[in-house]
Amino acid sequence: MAFERATVFGGSGFVGRQIVRRMAAEGTVVRVAVRDPESALSLKPMGAVGQIVPCFADVTDAASVATAIGEADVVVNAVSLYVPRGKRTYDRVHVNGARNVAEAATVAGARLVHLSGLGADTKSSNAYVRARGAGDDAVRAANPKAILLRPSAVFGPGDHLFTALGNLIRFSLLVPQFGGGRAYIQPVYVGDVAEAAMAALKDATHHGKTFDLGGPRVLNYREMFRLAVDMTGFNRPIVTMPFWVGHLVAFFARFMPTPPITSDMLYLMKHDNVVPTDAPGLAELGIAPKTLEAILPTYMDAYSRGGRWKGARLA
Ligand SMILES: NC(=O)c1ccc[n+]([C@@H]2O[C@H](COP(=O)([O-])OP(=O)(O)OC[C@H]3O[C@@H](n4cnc5c(N)ncnc54)[C@H](OP(=O)(O)O)[C@@H]3O)[C@@H](O)[C@H]2O)c1
Known part of the structure; x- marks a missing residue:
């Protein structure tokens, strides 16, 4: 089962572009929603003419998020922030931004995959890990059927590792x-993360679940x-x-x-x-x-x- 229209926030990034590639291969029309759409132009050859459409969105701006989602039946949030600066704080991007995407996906009636990180925890002493945990909670509250993917370090061409x-x-x-x-750590291949997003989206029994992703x-x-x-x-x-x-x-x-x-x-x-031994992960997908x-x-x-x-x- 292919999706008709998808919006991938952060689709020009390391993980996001592999999800865009995977969806494009199935014929889905994909909007790549980022702050710098020009940087996403190189993704267009992944699809047929007009199939991959870069567009502007900033997840911290709810109106631009809703516009980017439009009539999508699938939404992916693969936005990252590793180095906070000025107004670009972890809370604004990983909590408020994640909530904006989840709320807009709910309003649009779209299925949602939210990329988080393994070990995200609201009780952590580290601000990044705490924000990821709070973001996961915000996504769950706004969209109970959201699929949360929490990879360990991700590897593959163009990785940050x-x-x-x-x-x-x-x-x-x-x-x-x-x-x-x-x-x-338990590095996981970026292609497997993209495959996990596809598998989880396609099987309704996976909706509303959290998957911790680690390699072999x-x-x-x-x-x-x-x-x-x-x-x-x-x-x-x-x-x-x-x-x-x-x-x-x-x-x-x-x-x-x-x-x-x-x-x-x-x-x-x-x-x-x-990955904790009892956590659902790649095997379940x-x-x-x-x-x-x-x-x-x-x-x-x-x-x-x-x-x-x-x-x-x-x-
Ligand atoms: N890479 C890893 O090893 C790893 C491990 C575990 C979890 N993850 C998670 O996987 C997700 C993707 O990570 P990544 O490594 O692929 O990130 P990345 O390569 O840094 O890409 C980030 C993407 O997000 C977009 N973006 C940033 N801020 C935005 C905003 N405010 N609004 C809209 N788009 C925005 C960027 O485009 P613009 O700059 O043009 O907006 C870019 O497309 C993140 O949630 C990350 O925490 C990654």
């Missing part, structure tokens, strides 16, 4: 590892850094540094347009981000998750193996 790590490995003589990299392998940050170094083929030592050095770097990096490290990233590096080993070589090949560096390539 291995691509950044690959560039660091490539351009520096050593790879700093704050705090020794002892916390565990649980590994700690140290193992992950090791894997990334090996994948690139560059011979770089991984050097443990105390967290306070990371916080010092983050303090000055916050003035950069895209800081390589933030205090919230450091918080996440201190805490395990693994009938998806066999792809491994890091299968996907990483497709965008982290190295000069040393005769390939061209593709780490920064966007899918």
